Amino acid sequence: MLSAQNISVSFGGFNLFDNLNFRLGTGDRVALIGKNGAGKSTLLKLISQEQHPSRGSFSLEKDCKIGYLPQDIEFENTVNLIEETYKAFNEILEIENRLEFINNQLEIRTDYESDEYLNLIQELTELTTEYELVGGYKYKSKTERILLGLGFERNDFNKPTKSFSGGWRMRIELAKLLLRDNDVLLLDEPTNHLDINSIIWLEQFLVKFRGAVLLVSHDRVFLDNITNRTIEIIQKKIFDFKKSYSEYIKLRQELIEQQKLAKKNQDKQIQNTEKLIDRFRAKASKASMAQSLIKKLNKIERIEIDQEENKTMKLNFPLSKQPGKVILETKGVSKQYGDNLVFSQVDILLERGSKIAFVGQNGQGKSTLAKIIVGEIKYQGLVSLGHNVEIGYFAQNQSEYLDGKLTILQTVEEAATENNRSSVRDILGAFLFKGDDVDKKVSVLSGGE
Template identity: 40%
Template sequence: MISINDLSYYIGDRPIYDNASLFIGPKDRIGLIGLNGTGKSTLLKMIVGDVQKTSGEINMSNETTIGFLNQDLLSYMTDDSILQVAMQAFKETLKLQEQIDQVLKEMEENYRDELVDQLAKLQDRFETNEGYSMQAKAEEILEGIGFSTEDLQRPLREFSGGWRMRVMLAKLLLEKPSLLMLDEPTNHLDLPSIQWLETYLQSYEGACIIVSHDRRFLNASINKIVEVSGYQLNLYSGNYDFYLKEKEMRNEIQQNAFENQQQKIREAERFIERFKAKATKAKQAQSRVKMLEKMDRINAVVDDTPQVDFKFTFRTKSGRHVARLQNVSKSYDDLEILENTDAHIERGDKIAFIGANGKGKSTALRIVAGTEPHEGTVETGHNVTTAFYAQHQLEALNVENEILEELKQAGSGKTEQELRGVLGCFLFSDDEVFKKIKVLSGGEKSRVALAKTLISESNFLMLDEPTNHLDMMSVGILVQALKQFEGTFLLVSHDRDFISKVATKIWYIEDKQIKEYPGTYEEWEWWYNKEQEKKKASQVETAPAKKEKTKAASPKPKPDQESKAIEKEIKQVEGKIEALEADVNRLEADLARPDIYEDQDQMSKTTNRYQSKKAELEKLNTRWEELVEKLG
């Protein structure tokens, strides 16, 4: 589908790619990985033509279509609703709808046979393009990635950058390009939305290239890994876990080959040195010199994974009780987040706060940090010193400071050499530590702020989405750092692999309460799934429960009565849907008959009835979905 041959790209005299090649097949789902700055996003931009290559070829067929989700889309603003923005994906079908409306308007004023023929052709193309279901598809995808039904008619302008990016993702998914390119899509998604996108991509009909630091997301979504390393595109057939094993094996083979070659070189050099002056051996010595000159040298394997040794120290050790929440409530206008909830953090707790966006995780984190107004009490324990990392912490960096100077001001007491070592772990090496904060990218600022947090000598860390904008290696560094950390931390994250490696307790919000599971993420996931299965089984068992005796006062319906009422309404709605679908099919058949257009009044009435029935059918389908969801 797309062939990349001998691709080179230079910034000045610095190579990003040097004669790199890759073929992207029509069903390939590729995870594009590599260190920050190796050119992953640049490659995607070269494929779409936004960046011009230095040399080489990128060839694709005329039929190839490309959808590209990148950070530049964050700047897109409009007063159109998010549903309208997503439906821009159906550009051709929407244009057909406009043409149909125009023809119908013309027929009202000047009925002609040629207009009837034109309308019939347009409606046939509209139906072939599945125009009658395009709105339902847009709603399904928008709700799949986290929007509520009420959100769909809100203007795009009202949403934050992350939510606007979700709308652009929905638009791309609806376009169904032959190549879908997603640059860090999980940065803008919560856990349920990430799981929904995983499932969607598994059955996606086209090819995908995904840049992501989320290991579990890549494992579930891709079938090939392309590693950007050594200015080349190195292909591995398999998911990310397979890549790690395969790379280890390739490195072992390469290292063995390197050592064998070095042994041969040493033997040849000793022979040359020993016999170059001997007339009887001079010819053989010269032959070995030529052999060494022609030899393709094998490079030694370089371990590019830095090991973290921060040697965390605390000014003081915290008391046993780090924080205690009692009867805490929080609401925004009519939206109630927490209601009289309690929670307790003890020294040494490694807690991951998980769940869907909008449930209040970040709000609860700020309440613990003391930066969010609330009802109830939050008590901080004895000798607790806190460091809080969130995306807004990037704004607190002094843009005129150099990176090294910014870390010096963190007050850790570390020497310059120690701070340079920390910065090296966060991929700032040599003279890069003297770059000013104002010239850094968002990802680089994230790394600086994170490094400041980790060296702050605080014994209680609070981290809000710390892995956003980090590459795989930086996430690995953070994992190593938190494993060495002997204090207490509470973090919010949607990266399941990251959580599973660092957390020993799980917090989540349910029924406006902070709930705790005393175990790892895998243990919580297994337990939670079992609990959901029990609830569903319980609902099925209680559905045909015995009727309650009628009382003088009208009591609140019990769960079994509610289930029975819902089942009854579902049957009623299904009957209405069946009847309406029959009406719609009959009206579609009527509108497909050419003779109906000979009677303008009859055609107008039939069209109006058809549109009315379709609207009623959509409402009933929505109601049916709501009832089924209530029933579980």
């Protein structure tokens, strides 16, 4: 269905991939994994032809169609939900526009016997047949079914796309992708903004999907429920096993342990051989034997242990000041956008030491409530912070606030205080930015980084 041959990618002298080779076939549901910055999103962009490799090529079977869902979605904000979703059917929409034009012409023209009039009738007949063949009489019901499956309601269909939250906007793009009858689906973090019901629906859809799926996700349960193959990107190479994610992780660890044992035995063998060489060199009668052992030693293919990507971030959130018992209290908090009442009369009391989860379906106001607490948006009611309370806020679209022209180090130094400015490099190290990494521009970082 799709194959990659000797794919290499370089950015400004840095090699991201080096001679990658793999194939995707019908029924493959592949988990694409690797640390942040390993190149997962880049590989999806290469396959979808949004980017091009420095060397190598991709080949597709005839008429193979690829659908790509990126992490970041952009929409034309002047259309409503149903209009945006119908864009999945460009061919059908073009035929519809042409049919409408022809019908209008036939209504207003009176030259019934002319060649132009007869040609319009002939084209109308041909286009009507083509319209049926490409699903023109079914695409609207198909669109509604997919949108309802993704959690939209019928009264959402005429709402402008700009009125939907990030999670819902991602679902609109996902709906378009699912409607295009693609043979290969490339999904970059598809569950990031989905609620539980929508994740379950997507799982069921992908399990039944007859084509190939290549997806990036940090949701282990989602990966295990869907995938039957795992490709991991490590140090410019890929490791490819026909195993689900958890099975692969277990197998990889077993293989690394086997490599370590084999390398230990090989190192011992090499050490013994080197001792023999040193001993034989000291005797003229054994010089030829020493040379023979040296040649044998040089021919040994040294075992290298695959790099283990097991580094983890070390996070700590120290209190700048000891807060009081009550951290936050809201009384009668309400929020309304036009005619849309998001929530009403919300009363919350948070005490020191609490760990709180805001849960609920997309669009129910979780992010809105967070923005109210940090004072980003206006509201009705009362929000009061406790004694010595300082709030740290990490938004859903936090990366949009970063300046791509700055380096990692400059970005974090701007946020530092006098108390921790001298520790900026140590803090970055805890987030796995080591050495020269801190001098990278923010614009070249992956989404996770």
